[in-house]
Amino acid sequence: MSRRVAFVTGITGQDGSYLAELLLEKDYEVHGMVRRAALEAPEQRLGRIRHLLNDIELHAASLDSFASLFKVVNRIRPTECYHLAASSFVSYSFEEEFETLHANVGSTHYLLSAVHDCAPACRVYFAGTSEMFGAARETPQHECTAFVPRSIYGISKVASFDLVRNYRTRYHLHASSGILYNHESPRRSPEFVTQKIVTGAARIRAGLASELRLGNLEARRDWGHAADYVRAMWLMLQQEVPSDFVIATGVTHTVREFCERAFARAGLDAQEHIVSDNRFFRESEEQELRGDASRARQILGWQPSYDFEALVNEMTDAALAATGEVVAP
Numbered sequence: 001m002s003r004r005v006a007f008v009t010g011i012t013g014q015d016g017s018y019l020a021e022l023l024l025e026k027d028y029e030v031h032g033m034v035r036r037a038a039l040e041a042p043e044q045r046l047g048r049i050r051h052l053l054n055d056i057e058l059h060a061a062s063l064d065s066f067a068s069l070f071k072v073v074n075r076i077r078p079t080e081c082y083h084l085a086a087s088s089f090v091s092y093s094f095e096e097e098f099e100t101l102h103a104n105v106g107s108t109h110y111l112l113s114a115v116h117d118c119a120p121a122c123r124v125y126f127a128g129t130s131e132m133f134g135a136a137r138e139t140p141q142h143e144c145t146a147f148v149p150r151s152i153y154g155i156s157k158v159a160s161f162d163l164v165r166n167y168r169t170r171y172h173l174h175a176s177s178g179i180l181y182n183h184e185s186p187r188r189s190p191e192f193v194t195q196k197i198v199t200g201a202a203r204i205r206a207g208l209a210s211e212l213r214l215g216n217l218e219a220r221r222d223w224g225h226a227a228d229y230v231r232a233m234w235l236m237l238q239q240e241v242p243s244d245f246v247i248a249t250g251v252t253h254t255v256r257e258f259c260e261r262a263f264a265r266a267g268l269d270a271q272e273h274i275v276s277d278n279r280f281f282r283e284s285e286e287q288e289l290r291g292d293a294s295r296a297r298q299i300l301g302w303q304p305s306y307d308f309e310a311l312v313n314e315m316t317d318a319a320l321a322a323t324g325e326v327v328a329p
């Protein structure tokens with residue numbers, strides 16, 4: 001088989017770590033890009049890929065420098081490139097707005113350009129998001145649904161998505177975008193509601209806390225498992241023709257349902273511990289974001305292996321184990 005070399009930006013994140021595992025299983029040579037600071041403090045910053053460090057090669061580079069990215073891409077000459085790194089502040093402070101937009105659009109542009117210049121046959125995956133649909137005009141959303149982003153993060157992803165499409169048509173780069181709905185796992189960062197809920201339940205179970213404060217319990221999300229979603233990324237790059245795909249479960253659940261299942265799994269009653277807190281409510285959430293992944297099913301043969309219950313159970317069990325609690329029967 002010909003040489004298969006993958007280059008992953010954002011390799012230290014939830015998706016990057018699952019993707020690196022998948023690529024290693026498939027015998028790829030795996031390279032990851034990290035900030036210099038991560039190499040200097042590996043214990044804190046490389047936690048999710050600690051178990052892979054002997055099998056992958058990490059490169060310190062900066063996504064806000066074309067020269068830096070060019071150097072790495074030119075050295076590695078990847079056959080597949082997965083651009084997962086992004087700054088995802090949802091906050092609206094002024095400086096963060098500028099930083100998010102510039103960092104996300106600039107890095108995508110630099111990377112596309114570097115690949116085009118020194119590895120033009122390399123296949124590129126770009127991590128789009130359901131936030132690009134934002135205040136969508138139809139539900140469920142599919143590949144032809146108009147983008148109405150409602151955050152700077154969403155806007156930065158739409159602009160990057162357009163750049164990817166432009167490099168595909170104008171320079172014939174094999175570049176594809178996944179429009180991924182929320183995807184979770186035991187490796188999810190603690191600021192996301194799913195991880196907050198399972199960690200809260202585990203802490204209550206262990207006697208370390210008595211309540212969990214949350215915002216809108218009726219908010220709905222289309223939640224899948226990150227391990228399933230990175231498989232979709234890989235499948236996209238195995239197609240002869242590059243294209244864009246919605247990746248979603250097509251089923252939504254409320255935050256309340258997530259709580260009920262997680263707490264029940266931990267042997268607790270959610271109602272006794274959940275406290276509504278205005279600080280965690282968000283504005284403009286009336287739109288239901290639910291994805292229609294029919295195209296991915298038909299063309300990629302992709303479908304999720306985890307359902308909602310399996311996802312919540314796995315996350316809850318991991319959180320319980322982390323606090324030393326036994327898994328509920």
Ligand code: GDP
Pocket residue numbers: 182191192193194196213214215216217219220221255280281282285
């Ligand atoms: P994202 O906003 O879809 O990227 O993912 P989050 O996990 O941060 O939020 C998912 C949903 O949970 C949103 O509709 C939030 O409004 C809702 N939510 C309710 N309470 C909380 C909370 O305490 N923290 C967070 N992060 N989200 C909450």
